[in-house]
Amino acid sequence: MTGTTETTGTTRVGAPGGVGESPLRPDGILKVTGEFAYGSDLWMDDMLWGVTLRSPHPSARILKVDITEALRTAGVFAVLTHDDVPGQKHFGLEHQDQPVLAVDVVRYQGEPVALVAADHPETARQAAKKIVVDYEVLEPVVDARKALLPDAPQLHPHGNLVRHVRIRTGDPHPSAEVVVSGDYEVGMQDQAFLGPESGLAVPDGTGGVDLYVATQWLHVDQRQVCAALGLGPDRVRLRLAGVGGAFGGREDLSMHVHGCLLALHTGKPVKMVYNREESFFGHVHRHPASMHYEYGADRDGRLVYARATIHLDGGAYASSTPAVVGNAGTMGLGPYEIPNIHVDCYGAYTNNPPCGAMRGFGSVQTAFAVEAIMDKLAEAVGLDPVEIRVRNGFHEGSTAPTGQVIDSAAPVAELVQRLRAMPLPPDDGGELDLRRLPGGVANTTHGEGVRRGVGYAVAYKNVAFSEGFDDYSTARVRLAVVGHEPVVTVHTAAAEVGQGLVTVEQQICRTELEVERVVVAPKDTQVGSAGSSSASRQTYVTGGAVRAACQSVRRTVLARAAQRLGVDAATLRLAGDAVVDDLGAVAVTLADLLGTDEVEDTVEWRHRPTYPIDPETGQGNAHVQYAFAAHRAVVDVDVELGLVKVVELACTQDVGKAVNPSAVVGQIQGGSTQGMGLALMEEIQIVAGRITNPSFTDYLIPTILDTPPMPIEVLEYADPHAPYGLRGVGEAPTISSGPAVAAAIRAATGLDLRRVPIRPEDVTGTR
Amino acid sequence: MRVTITVNGEQRVADDVWAGESLLYVLRERLGLPGSKNACEQGECGSCTVYLDGVTCCACLVAAGQADGRSVDTVEGLSHHAGEGELHPVQQAFVETGAVQCGFCTPGLLVATHDLLARDPDPDDSEIREALAGNLCRCTGYEKIIEAVHLAARRMR
Numbered sequence: 001m002t003g004t005t006e007t008t009g010t011t012r013v014g015a016p017g018g019v020g021e022s023p024l025r026p027d028g029i030l031k032v033t034g035e036f037a038y039g040s041d042l043w044m045d046d047m048l049w050g051v052t053l054r055s056p057h058p059s060a061r062i063l064k065v066d067i068t069e070a071l072r073t074a075g076v077f078a079v080l081t082h083d084d085v086p087g088q089k090h091f092g093l094e095h096q097d098q099p100v101l102a103v104d105v106v107r108y109q110g111e112p113v114a115l116v117a118a119d120h121p122e123t124a125r126q127a128a129k130k131i132v133v134d135y136e137v138l139e140p141v142v143d144a145r146k147a148l149l150p151d152a153p154q155l156h157p158h159g160n161l162v163r164h165v166r167i168r169t170g171d172p173h174p175s176a177e178v179v180v181s182g183d184y185e186v187g188m189q190d191q192a193f194l195g196p197e198s199g200l201a202v203p204d205g206t207g208g209v210d211l212y213v214a215t216q217w218l219h220v221d222q223r224q225v226c227a228a229l230g231l232g233p234d235r236v237r238l239r240l241a242g243v244g245g246a247f248g249g250r251e252d253l254s255m256h257v258h259g260c261l262l263a264l265h266t267g268k269p270v271k272m273v274y275n276r277e278e279s280f281f282g283h284v285h286r287h288p289a290s291m292h293y294e295y296g297a298d299r300d301g302r303l304v305y306a307r308a309t310i311h312l313d314g315g316a317y318a319s320s321t322p323a324v325v326g327n328a329g330t331m332g333l334g335p336y337e338i339p340n341i342h343v344d345c346y347g348a349y350t351n352n353p354p355c356g357a358m359r360g361f362g363s364v365q366t367a368f369a370v371e372a373i374m375d376k377l378a379e380a381v382g383l384d385p386v387e388i389r390v391r392n393g394f395h396e397g398s399t400a401p402t403g404q405v406i407d408s409a410a411p412v413a414e415l416v417q418r419l420r421a422m423p424l425p426p427d428d429g430g431e432l433d434l435r436r437l438p439g440g441v442a443n444t445t446h447g448e449g450v451r452r453g454v455g456y457a458v459a460y461k462n463v464a465f466s467e468g469f470d471d472y473s474t475a476r477v478r479l480a481v482v483g484h485e486p487v488v489t490v491h492t493a494a495a496e497v498g499q500g501l502v503t504v505e506q507q508i509c510r511t512e513l514e515v516e517r518v519v520v521a522p523k524d525t526q527v528g529s530a531g532s533s534s535a536s537r538q539t540y541v542t543g544g545a546v547r548a549a550c551q552s553v554r555r556t557v558l559a560r561a562a563q564r565l566g567v568d569a570a571t572l573r574l575a576g577d578a579v580v581d582d583l584g585a586v587a588v589t590l591a592d593l594l595g596t597d598e599v600e601d602t603v604e605w606r607h608r609p610t611y612p613i614d615p616e617t618g619q620g621n622a623h624v625q626y627a628f629a630a631h632r633a634v635v636d637v638d639v640e641l642g643l644v645k646v647v648e649l650a651c652t653q654d655v656g657k658a659v660n661p662s663a664v665v666g667q668i669q670g671g672s673t674q675g676m677g678l679a680l681m682e683e684i685q686i687v688a689g690r691i692t693n694p695s696f697t698d699y700l701i702p703t704i705l706d707t708p709p710m711p712i713e714v715l716e717y718a719d720p721h722a723p724y725g726l727r728g729v730g731e732a733p734t735i736s737s738g739p740a741v742a743a744a745i746r747a748a749t750g751l752d753l754r755r756v757p758i759r760p761e762d763v764t765g766t767r
Numbered sequence: 768m769r770v771t772i773t774v775n776g777e778q779r780v781a782d783d784v785w786a787g788e789s790l791l792y793v794l795r796e797r798l799g800l801p802g803s804k805n806a807c808e809q810g811e812c813g814s815c816t817v818y819l820d821g822v823t824c825c826a827c828l829v830a831a832g833q834a835d836g837r838s839v840d841t842v843e844g845l846s847h848h849a850g851e852g853e854l855h856p857v858q859q860a861f862v863e864t865g866a867v868q869c870g871f872c873t874p875g876l877l878v879a880t881h882d883l884l885a886r887d888p889d890p891d892d893s894e895i896r897e898a899l900a901g902n903l904c905r906c907t908g909y910e911k912i913i914e915a916v917h918l919a920a921r922r923m924r
Contacts, residue, residue: 029862
């Protein structure tokens with residue numbers, strides 16, 4: 001039940017490589033031989049290259065676009081503008097407010113204005129430079145709070161407010177013996193997936209198109225591409241190209257419609273691949289946040305009330321801002337029992353880059369504020385950081401700020417207590433190794449001015465889509481006998497983005513159908529929607545669908561065997577290549593039973609429903625499931641230079657059931673590293689609406705030298721409502737790791753650091 | 768221009784190469800070797816790490832013309848000396864330890880690890896971190912990559 005990162009000694013159900021084991025991923029060999037085809041690797045004879053002309057201004061009116069010279073360029077096959085969009089000219093995940101190509105205004109730097117297709121990417125780039133766009137440059141709105149003031153320029157017809165979530169519970173005017181407060185800020189983080197946006201659009205010769213694209217949700221893309229092209233879903237078929245990471249950054253469209261427009265216009269396959277700079281402009285980012293928090297408690301440190309005002313900068317278009325505001329609003333007070341609550345969470349339009357989904361989705365930002373406030377409270381009442389969390393943390397039966405009662409494990413106290421019990425890394429008192437010191441091999445210190453600090457943080461995250469969304473997945477499972485060997489084929493549209501869902505699909509089939517050989521069919525829109533590879537939901541929801549489809553196939557096979565044998569189906573079960581009776585003796589082989597027949601079923605599967613929240617009070621059973629994680633960070637800080645070395649980042653997480661223990665640990669380590677990156681170094685820097693660091697030279701993500709050892713304890717408290725008792729894994733560790741690092745730096749320096757990323761000058765006070 | 772390169776031991780010719788093309792572009796788009804990846808195209812991420820005359824470099828930073836007449840080894844060539852259908856121990860270790868998630872950084876890391884273990888058959892954690900500091904990975908947090916390097920080193924000794 002607890003404490004291990006590998007599953008041992010459990011009784012195996014089903015074929016080898018089933019649920020609870022860590023079989024090798026089916027795409028692993030292709031990925032290490034270089035043969036795995038990512039979106040950017042696709043290639044066809046006679047293929048053209050598409051490029052996008054983007055606005056250099058964060059806010060401007062378009063007076064005129066002249067494509068004459070671009071079209072004259074040798075090797076150019078098409079130059080397109082909004083006039084060439086045959087269907088709806090706007091798209092979007094929740095609000096269709098974003099132009100496929102800018103019409104009369106541009107609202108952010110990098111907004112697509114025109115497209116070029118040519119026979120060489122450089123030819124296309126040069127031709128794009130010859131497109132003449134006359135802009136009337138406007139003053140950009142760059143501050144989310146100011147955007148909501150009455151006199152701010154209105155960026156959209158319905159104003160600048162995307163969503164306002166209110167939570168109101170208990171006494172509206174509470175008082176408490178101990179009150180702590182603070183203002184906190186979180187910078188704009190980028191997903192920085194390594195495989196840039198890419199895809200290949202192939203016209204089918206009859207007015208339709210096949211799009212091979214790296215994405216997180218094929219069907220939501222298909223819906224938007226169809227609308228823009230004015231074509232039905234039978235004419236626009238999507239297939240998943242290899243995805244080089246996602247982390248939320250591929251929830252919105254990038255090259256999808258553009259590639260299809262160029263392909264349909266030229267009658268040729270068109271490939272589009274963003275380079276790293278364009279990628280920074282080509283997807284949404286994590287919302288920057290400014291937050292005011294005030295918590296009241298009694299002298300024993302028990303929370304009495306919480307007040308919070310949260311502003312999220314949504315940038316130029318809505319993207320998934322409404323849902324991010326929903327999360328930050330409903331979950332923004334942390335996993336703590338608080339009787340009296342007053343929260344206002346706003347998402348605003350500005351002329352900054354659009355913000356939307358990123359791993360942690362609204363909970364990452366608020367966790368920095370909550371966990372800092374909890375440490376302040378601990379200090380004010382004389383408790384240590386672990387004890388304040390033990391005293392106030394959720395447990396099963398706790399009531400969340402939405403009024404939702406948490407009806408499965410919520411082991412906040414155990415998570416932090418287990419962290420405290422883990423051994424601390426030793427002080428580096430021995431041999432001098434620059435690689436272990438702040439500044440590293442830059443040789444900036446030999447230990448002088450270096451202070452060690454330890455910090456704790458805890459987080460929770462809603463798993464799957466919330467607030468009444470019809471959140472389902474579809475799975476098609478087929479059992480057949482091929483060359484005397486039973487083979488299962490599993491077909492879903494669920495995007496494999498690196499997390500290992502393809503392995504999980506195989507594991508579930510092996511466990512449910514007792515068949516070792518499982519083929520994962522290519523991911524495409526020839527099967528129903530699987531929903532998004534987001535919100536830590538695919539193992540839960542698509543896993544649930546695959547399990548249900550397997551169960552249906554099993555029933556059919558056993559019923560057929562029962563009929564053939566004249567026995568009760570309840571006395572039979574599947575075992576490898578045969579149906580066996582209740583003594584385990586072969587009743588009939590699958591080869592005999594099925595011959596050349598296939599047994600196939602397609603199942604649409606839903607988790608239990610969620611409900612909208614009340615617009616005035618925020619009350620409602622909005623969420624399906626919660627995932628809990630906690631971190632302890634140990635840092636060394638060179639207080640003279642402001643350089644930080646994270647020495648160790650320990651994590652405890654309850655995953656309900658580790659469906660694939662190795663992949664679970666991989667998710668925790670990767671998620672923890674991204675959270676640490678936001679605390680220390682990752683920020684898209686914006687000046688007057690313009691990104692000043694759109695490259696991996698200037699936008700820093702953690703290297704292997706920046707990343708510490710990460711000891712992990714995985715807890716498995718089954719959620720009785722979820723398949724196999726599992727909890728979504730991917731996001732929770734991204735939420736608590738950064739606040740733990742920030743807390744450790746505060747502990748090392750004694751500074752009240754209120755903004756992340758924490759820059760050297762914040763530590764040295766020289767800003 | 769025409770560029771002639773010995774790639775993974777085999778002489779290859781690319782015609783009509785534009786002078787601005789990188790070695791990475793020629794490998795990926797003209798020679799049918801997309802294993803080396805294009806994640807940043809400015810030498811920061813290491814995803815395009817290849818051997819040029821036996822020395823590792825970022826293929827995105829080498830002009831195609833600079834590689835003319837020289838020898839290049841890529842991820843696709845790593846298993847050439849393994850048995851039929853077998854992987855190089857470094858490749859095998861990455862798959863087994865879970866060091867591969869999205870896999871976009873993997874080809875570069877494999878070449879960099881191959882190079883590290885050729886120089887140092889038994890690196891400790893700090894030496895691994897230093898040797899691989901030029902290869903960004905966004906998925907794994909690097910822990911399983913370090914595990915993979917140790918496993919490959921053990922098997923190659």
